[in-house]
Amino acid sequence: MNLLRKLLFPFAILYGFITSLRNYLYDKGILKSYSFDIPVIAVGNLSVGGTGKTPQIEYLIRLLSPNYKVATLSRGYKRKSEGFVLADASSNAEILGDEPFQYYKKFPDIQVAVDADRRNGIEQLLKQKTKPEIILLDDAFQHRKVKAGFYILLTAYDDLFCDDYILPTGNLRESSKGAKRANLIIVTKCPPSITGIEQENIKKKLDVDMPIFFHSIVYDDKVYNDSESLTVSDLKSKQKIVLAGIAKPKPFFEFLQADTDEIMTFSDHHHFSESEILLIKSKAEDKIIITTEKDFVRLDAKILKAQLYYLPIKSKFVSNQETFDQTILNYVGTCTGNR
Secondary structure, three states: OOHHHHHOHHHHHHHHHHHHHHHHHHHOOOOOOEOOOOOEEEEEEOEOOOOOHHHHHHHHHHHHOOOOOEEEEEOOOOOOOOOOEEOOOOOOHHHHOHHHHHHHHHOOOOEEEEOOOHHHHHHHHHOOOOOOOEEEEEOOOOOOOEOOOEEEEEEEOOEOHHHOOEOOOOOEOOOHHHHHHOOEEEEEOOOOOOOHHHHHHHHHHHOOOOOEEEEEEEEOOEEEOOOOEEEHHHHOOOOEEEEEOOOOOHHHHHHHOOOOOEEEEOOOOOOOOHHHHHHHHHHHOOOEEEEEHHHHHHHEOOEOOOOEEEEOEEEEEOOOHHHHHHHHHHHHHHHHHHO
16 A cells, blocks of 8 residues: 555545445435336446456356346446437447447347446336336446345455445445345456365355355457457467556456557557557557557547457456356345236
8 A cells, every 4th residue: 555545544434434434324214215027137346346346247148148138238438428328339338438339349139238327217218118127237236216026246456345435545435344234256357267165265255145156357369459359369379459448458468469569558448549559659650559359449440440450358267257157046036026
């Protein structure tokens, strides 16, 4: 922890008091939460960014969409639109935000919506001609105005919430006591080689009475653009630009880069200015550019299409995937059966 963050500790105490009071008011029903007669699954975290929410939402889409009409509802961070927006053919990353637009491009058979007011967003989705049967709330663990039916809390292997502090001294949005609202916890970004003993030690550290699962991030063995793909092994020996505007890009760079590569790092959810696009192009010249999926949807149409590629990632459970899947399917099945 750096000196500035230590000096901000009094503000962390104040922030922690405010968030704890807010949670208390919701827990006691003084502030009203709204629930809906439809399965609503919220995926979120206690900390700021970098826990792997997007791969987890995509995992749930793949699990549920073959048998149910699925909708995702996100805030649409850093989008340039306001209010409720339902994705359609005219949408782009500036209208929806990068992550929702990524869902829309990858999963054309689901509904993708954005609204900072999750209650209004759900109400608007339920007014559509084709109503969703399941709604996935992206990054909504602290959005207490809506009471989801099922909460999935994510915490990163190398940055467990139990080892962190409240903002601004640490990265927690609220006290670690908030974990008690979750139905289950997923420890994300684990090394694939994590042992059973290490998993048990992490469970003891988290000290919660709920199921805990572990998964790792798996990179594809190819990079893609809208028209072709290249194998990562063939790219290792080629000079290229490796570019990322995500919260924790180090593993992405380590997976792709060679000594001769040009590395370009931007802030999470970065909107690229015209001057930055020109800088990227000047550095790239006749090289290819490899970026993340989130960055690709923001850079596509701004960089020569034959030059720009993205590297997909997926979540992979280290163990007990069937148990996780069945837990989610049981919740959804019970909800839809009760309806």
